[in-house]
Amino acid sequence: xxxxxxxxxxxxxxxxxxxxxxxxxxxxxxxxxxxxxxxxxxxxxxxxxxxxxxxxxxxxxxxxxxxxxxxxxxxxxxxxxxxxxxxxxxxxxxxxxxxxxxxxxxxxxxxxxxxxxxxxxxxxxxxxxxxxxxxxxxxxxxxxxxxxxxxxxxxxxxxxxxxxxxxxxxxxxxxxxxxxxxxxxxxxxxxxxxxxxxxxxxxxxxxxxxxxxxxxxxxxxxxxxxxxxxxxxxxxxxxxxxxxxxxxxxxxxxxxxxxxxxxxxxxxxxxxxxxxxxxxxxxx
Numbered sequence: 001x002x003x004x005x006x007x008x009x010x011x012x013x014x015x016x017x018x019x020x021x022x023x024x025x026x027x028x029x030x031x032x033x034x035x036x037x038x039x040x041x042x043x044x045x046x047x048x049x050x051x052x053x054x055x056x057x058x059x060x061x062x063x064x065x066x067x068x069x070x071x072x073x074x075x076x077x078x079x080x081x082x083x084x085x086x087x088x089x090x091x092x093x094x095x096x097x098x099x100x101x102x103x104x105x106x107x108x109x110x111x112x113x114x115x116x117x118x119x120x121x122x123x124x125x126x127x128x129x130x131x132x133x134x135x136x137x138x139x140x141x142x143x144x145x146x147x148x149x150x151x152x153x154x155x156x157x158x159x160x161x162x163x164x165x166x167x168x169x170x171x172x173x174x175x176x177x178x179x180x181x182x183x184x185x186x187x188x189x190x191x192x193x194x195x196x197x198x199x200x201x202x203x204x205x206x207x208x209x210x211x212x213x214x215x216x217x218x219x220x221x222x223x224x225x226x227x228x229x230x231x232x233x234x235x236x237x238x239x240x241x242x243x244x245x246x247x248x249x250x251x252x253x254x255x256x257x258x259x260x261x262x263x264x265x266x267x268x269x270x271x272x273x274x275x276x277x278x279x280x281x282x283x284x
Contacts, residue, residue: 016264020045023098024261025149027051027081027141028107028164030059032217036250037105037257038063042072044258046103049094051079051087051145081108081141087148094149101152103261106142106163110134110219115178123177131178138182143189150197150205158204161197162260163190165211165272170280175223175234187211187272194270206269208260213248213276214238244277 024041028034029050038048048067052060060076067074075097079090094101114130117123142163153159167173168180169187187209194207216224224235224247231239239245256273259265274280 017258017262018045019258019262022046022102022261023049023094023100024103024105025049025051025094025101025145026105026107027079027145028105028109030056030063031107031219033212033215033250033253034107035063037107037254038074039067039070039072040251040254041258041261042067042074043070046073046261047098048072048074049098049101050074050076051081051090051108052076053080054078079145081106081145082136084144084148087145091148091151095152100156101149102156102159104146104149104153104159104161105257105261106145106161108141108145109138109164109182111176111179116175117177118175126177131181134178135182135185138179139185139189142186146193153205154197154201156204157202159206160261160265161193161205161207162257163207163209165190165209167211167213167276167279170211170272170274190272191270198269206260206265208265208269209272210253210256210260211272211274211276211280212253213242213274213279215248215250238279241282242277242279243282246277248275248277 019041024046026034026038026048029038030052038050042048050060050064057078064074064076077090077093078086080086111134112130114127115134117126146161150159150161163186165187166183168176169183173180190207190209197205197207224232226232253275256275260273
């Protein structure tokens with residue numbers, strides 16, 4: 001049997017990264033990473049549906065207004081990633097306004113001090129209620145939005161779901177017990193869901209995750225910096241184990257996320273894209 005291959009026409013490659021008109025639904029959009037990502041995608045022509053909790057309504061509206069002021073298309077919708085009913089209400093409004101969902105970015109998540117094991121504590125001091133809270137936020141805060149917004153993708157037979165993992169999902173990190181457990185589960189969910197969606201709704205639906213390296217955010221600043229701005233011993237350890245020798249900045253995630261959201265990655269599903277300056281690859 002002879003296999004033949006016809007080289008595609010050059011014009012078929014021209015729009016691989018084009019996001020014009022794509023509807024991107026994003027949770028966690030008002031955080032340090034979320035603002036950078038949503039603003040960038042809007043500049044690429046995507047239409048951004050920002051999901052925010054009721055208490056963050058002003059922040060969501062401000063972000064949407066900033067995007068619109070720069071010529072982009074964005075709107076803010078109230079939804080709690082832990083409340084399926086509120087997500088369904090937001091879904092109806094997104095569909096009413098935009099008519100479809102092309103990309104879902106599950107960026108909502110977080111940690112809390114009580115779910116960590118500090119140097120002066122042991123595992124026996126761990127607040128299990130806090131661990132449950134962190135686990136629920138990061139895992140079910142990913143699962144529930146997917147259960148709601150991926151329905152549009154199933155109907156369209158196309159879409160890209162991008163979950164947010166973490167370095168702590170790739171290798172156990174000290175202190176962040178609850179967060180690491182939750183993000184490991186997000187990776188497992190990503191791999192499970194990629195097969196589930198492709199086999200039942202077609203190869204046009206892809207599910208991947210991004211594992212960002214260490215970026216200074218409001219969430220981790222107290223762990224990584226002292227009140228005077230100097231690095232904590234933990235931060236110094238991280239830097240010494242990062243070949244780049246520094247923390248990353250939010251903008252360094254944008255290229256990978258653009259790729260995962262676009263047709264340029266149309267055969268990529270079930271993967272975890274690691275963007276960490278070499279941290280996970282380093283050993284001594």
